[in-house]
Amino acid sequence: MEQSIIKYIEQAIRNNWEELALTDFNGVSFQYRTVARKIAKLHIAFDTVGIKKSDKIAICGRNSAQWTIAFLATITYGAVPVPILHDFKPDTIHHIINHSEAKILFTDNSIWENLNPDNITNIIGTIHIRDFGILFSRSEKLNYARLHLNELFGKRYPERFTLEDVKYDDVMPNDLAMINYTSGSTGLSKGVMLPYRALTSNIIYTIEHLTFLKQGDGMVCMLPLAHMYGLVVEMLHPFVKGCHIYFLTKLPSPKVIMEAFAAVHPKLIISVPLILEKIIKTKVFPLLEKPLMKILLKVPILDDRLLAKIKEKLQETFGGQLHEFIIGGAALNKDVEAFLRKINFPFTVGYGMTECAPLISYSPWNESRQGSCGQIVDRMEAKIDSPDPAHIAGELLVKGDNVMLGYYKSADATQSVFTSDGWLRTGDLCTIDNDGFLYIRGRSKNMILGPSGQNIYPEEIEQQLNNMPYVSESLIVEENNRLVALIYPDIENGSKQGLSFNELTQIMKENISALNKELPGYSQIENIKVLHEEFEKTPKRSIKRYLYQH
Numbered sequence: 001m002e003q004s005i006i007k008y009i010e011q012a013i014r015n016n017w018e019e020l021a022l023t024d025f026n027g028v029s030f031q032y033r034t035v036a037r038k039i040a041k042l043h044i045a046f047d048t049v050g051i052k053k054s055d056k057i058a059i060c061g062r063n064s065a066q067w068t069i070a071f072l073a074t075i076t077y078g079a080v081p082v083p084i085l086h087d088f089k090p091d092t093i094h095h096i097i098n099h100s101e102a103k104i105l106f107t108d109n110s111i112w113e114n115l116n117p118d119n120i121t122n123i124i125g126t127i128h129i130r131d132f133g134i135l136f137s138r139s140e141k142l143n144y145a146r147l148h149l150n151e152l153f154g155k156r157y158p159e160r161f162t163l164e165d166v167k168y169d170d171v172m173p174n175d176l177a178m179i180n181y182t183s184g185s186t187g188l189s190k191g192v193m194l195p196y197r198a199l200t201s202n203i204i205y206t207i208e209h210l211t212f213l214k215q216g217d218g219m220v221c222m223l224p225l226a227h228m229y230g231l232v233v234e235m236l237h238p239f240v241k242g243c244h245i246y247f248l249t250k251l252p253s254p255k256v257i258m259e260a261f262a263a264v265h266p267k268l269i270i271s272v273p274l275i276l277e278k279i280i281k282t283k284v285f286p287l288l289e290k291p292l293m294k295i296l297l298k299v300p301i302l303d304d305r306l307l308a309k310i311k312e313k314l315q316e317t318f319g320g321q322l323h324e325f326i327i328g329g330a331a332l333n334k335d336v337e338a339f340l341r342k343i344n345f346p347f348t349v350g351y352g353m354t355e356c357a358p359l360i361s362y363s364p365w366n367e368s369r370q371g372s373c374g375q376i377v378d379r380m381e382a383k384i385d386s387p388d389p390a391h392i393a394g395e396l397l398v399k400g401d402n403v404m405l406g407y408y409k410s411a412d413a414t415q416s417v418f419t420s421d422g423w424l425r426t427g428d429l430c431t432i433d434n435d436g437f438l439y440i441r442g443r444s445k446n447m448i449l450g451p452s453g454q455n456i457y458p459e460e461i462e463q464q465l466n467n468m469p470y471v472s473e474s475l476i477v478e479e480n481n482r483l484v485a486l487i488y489p490d491i492e493n494g495s496k497q498g499l500s501f502n503e504l505t506q507i508m509k510e511n512i513s514a515l516n517k518e519l520p521g522y523s524q525i526e527n528i529k530v531l532h533e534e535f536e537k538t539p540k541r542s543i544k545r546y547l548y549q550h
Contacts, residue, residue, distance in 0.1 A: 005177070005199040006076055006168050008240040014163045016242035019216065024249045025260050030065055032242075033132045035072065035313050036166050042073035042132070044152050048145035049124060051103060055076035058102035060084035060093060061129040063225050063247045068235060070106040071127060071225070076168040081178045082191075083226035085539045088112060094119045096181050099409065100191060109135070110216060140259075173197035179408050180228055182354045189232065191408030194275070198357035199232065201379045201401035205359060206237040208378070210268060215242035218264035222252050226540055228358035234270045237417035238524065254278070261319035269318060272329040272541055273336075279317065280336045284310060296384050311343040323363050326350050328358075330542060331440065331459070334371075334465050345507065349373045351438065355417070355424060356380075356402040361438045371502055372437040377402070381422070382432070389432050393441040393457075394428040397423035429457065446545060448478050456483070456523045464518065467510040470494050470504055473535060476525070484527040485512055486548060488534045505530045 016032040023029040026150035030038070033046040034445070046452055051057070057074045059081055061067050074081040082100045084093055097105060097120045100460040105126045107115075112135050113128060126136040134146050145152065157165060171177070177196040213219070223230030238245050245382060246264050248256055257275065287293060287310075297303045325347040332349055340347050348365040351373035352358030360382070363374035376382045379401040386394025403424050406414035417425050449456070458476035465474045472490040477484055482543040489504040508530050516524050535543040 001203070003200075003241075004171050004173070004196050005236070006171055006196070008200075008203055009072060009076060009236075010166055010168050012240045012242055013166050016215065017163045019242060019295045019426060020244045021239065022068055023244065023246045024065050024264075025220075025256070027249060028065060029350075030069075033163070036163070037070055037161055038069045038132075039076060040075040040157070040161060040165065041149055042070070045132075045142075045145040045149060046073075046077050046079065046104075049104075049139055049141045051077070051079055054080060056080045056082050056102040056179065058082045058084055058097050058099045058100065058105045058107075058123075059129070060086055060088075060105065060107045060226075061340070062086050062249055063221055063230075064249045065245075065247060066129050067225055067246070068118060068239075068247075070127075070132075071118070071231075072239075075177060078166055078169055078171070079506075080176055083178070083231065085224055085226040087539055090114045090116070096189070096191075098122060100179055100181075107135070112136070164440055167384065171196045173200065174405070176405065180226075180231075180354050190410060191505065192415055193405040193408050194228075194357045195405050197401045198404065199236070202232050202349055202357050202359050203236060203240060205362075205377050205379075206233060209362070210237070210324075213238065213241060213243065213268050217241075217267055218242045219243050219245045219268065220257075220260045220266050221245050221247050222257065222275075226402050227266070228354050228537070229270065229343070229352065232357060232359075235240065236267075244510045258317065261317070263319075265319040265321040267321055267323040269322060272324065272326060273332045274541055275339075276325065276327065277333050277336050279314070280339060281333075284314075284339070307343045311345055314343075314345060324347060324348060328352060328361070331373075331463070333466065334463055337370060353426060355404045355426075356398065357404070359402060360396075360398055360426070363437070367434075369437050372433075372439050373533045374438065375436045376438065381547065382433055382438070382523050386431075389430075390434065391431065393429040393431050396426045396428050396438070398426060399423050431500065441476050448476075448483070461485075461515075461519065461523060461525070465511065465515055470499070470507050471511060475535065475543060475544065475545065475548050479527070482526040483523060484529060485525045486529050486531060486534075486535075487511075488531045501530075501532070 013032045014034045019032055021032040021035050057079050059067060059070050071081050082102055084096050093115060101122055103124055105123050106129045107126060108129050117136055124139040125134060125142040128135050134142065137143050174195050174197060176193055177199050178194050179191045180194060182189050216437055221234045223234055225231050225235055234246060237286050246260060248260060250256065296306055323346060327347060330349045346365040348363060348368040350362040352360045359377045361374040361376050367376060381399045383397050384394045385397060386392045399422060427443055427445060429447060431439045442459040448458060461476045462474050465471055470490045470493060472488050475486040477486060487508050489508060494504045508528060512525050512528050536547055537543055
């Protein structure tokens with residue numbers, strides 16, 4: 001591997017000194033030189049309070065330019081950042097701070113007022129993420145450092161602070177770079193220990209394969225920075241390229257997201273499937289269902305023109321300069337995917353996990369295949385635990401530079417996730433075709449064994465069910481050896497059509513009858529429960545399955 005992630009960060013600052021680096025959308029902006037200056041000040045503060053290399057520093061807040069600076073300052077100092085999702089509950093935040101043994105917490109007022117300092121006795125202080133003021137301190141040294149920071153900065157850089165002063169100590173590839181706690185849909189979060197080589201390998205991959213994103217290009221950062229997908233592909237990757245990153249600091253509502261796309265004109269958008277699916281299902285599909293449209297789409301030449309017009313409108317929605325839309329975190333709805341392929345829209349589906357920081361597979365949009373999440377990324381190997389990996393799904397095992405060191409303070413969990421010869425068990429059931437394209441069938445933990453030993457993949461049934469009238473989302477679970485469908489109907493759309501909850505329930509029953517005609521005998525749905533509220537989700541918008549499985 002050429003150079004470390006730390007050297008990529010250092011070079012990006014030096015090469016783009018006067019350029020804009022980070023902007024809170026409709027808020028403050030920082031040049032690369034300002035970012036460097038703020039990093040240097042935080043290094044002085046860490047040094048003054050006695051933070052050592054490899055000490056842990058927790059960061060908990062909404063996406064922002066200052067969040068990014070706190071992360072960059074921590075990792076370039078040689079300390080270990082511990083990003084925490086801002087919408088975790090206080091008990092979970094307390095647990096992660098304690099479990100990771102973090103010495104300092106960066107957070108904001110709204111989060112801090114719900115935390116109890118008596119429950120996190122190992123931290124020496126809490127720093128406000130917005131202005132790096134002190135929210136709480138147990139250390140006179142921290143109080144002194146904050147009060148005298150400009151004076152200390154002047155002493156360290158008596159002439160003036162220049163790009164020549166940007167020099168960060170290099171690191172060993174296998175040393176611990178950060179700990180990221182999974183938000184998992186299968187229970188308690190675990191601390192994933194990621195080495196520098198994993199971050200570096202992911203960054204090199206994005207530099208070499210997402211070549212259309214260039215120095216100075218704008219990027220809209222929507223995914224949580226406390227997740228590896230948002231942190232690496234949406235923040236670190238554009239930063240090391242010298243791009244200008246815009247953060248949606250508030251809850252990214254559709255209106256704010258569209259405003260940002262219109263202002264920034266991004267070439268690259270990284271997203272979970274939800275945003276794209278919502279636009280297609282609510283704006284495009286109803287249009288295609290109109291009687292006149294159905295007739296026009298049957299007319300040769302005219303249908304091509306209409307579809308080209310729809311594609312053009314979609315491109316405009318995303319700012320007009322979109323080169324690629326990468327989807328990760330979950331599979332894309334089959335109907336939506338088929339339509340996007342029909343209009344030749346530049347989207348692709350990637351796949352990864354926290355334990356691989358995060359990349360496992362990706363292919364550019366013009367090489368991608370329907371239903372696939374791409375090919376295994378560079379510096380990684382993969383194999384499928386199956387007698388016939390092309391046709392019989394088996395657990396995907398991976399090995400390589402992207403893979404974690406293990407789970408923090410959990411030798412048992414680490415041992416159970418690695419094979420005796422060092423392969424990481426992903427827990428995902430996959431097939432792989434002759435050209436190396438990966439297809440995910442489901443989670444091995446979710447697989448249900450049929451009455452005669454058949455493998456039933458609930459995700460595949462759910463995907464069919466979610467395409468049926470007035471279904472918003474669903475889960476297939478097993479109760480007393482029977483398959484039960486839990487369905488949250490599209491109440492909003494139903495009420496627009498004047499449908500009561502009872503009428504929607506009747507439609508759900510009809511949906512199940514129709515679906516059962518399509519399903520093999522061993523995977524028939526025998527019961528149905530219609531929910532009044534949507535399923536509980538992880539911050540990544542995955543349903544917390546374990547809450548609904550008995």
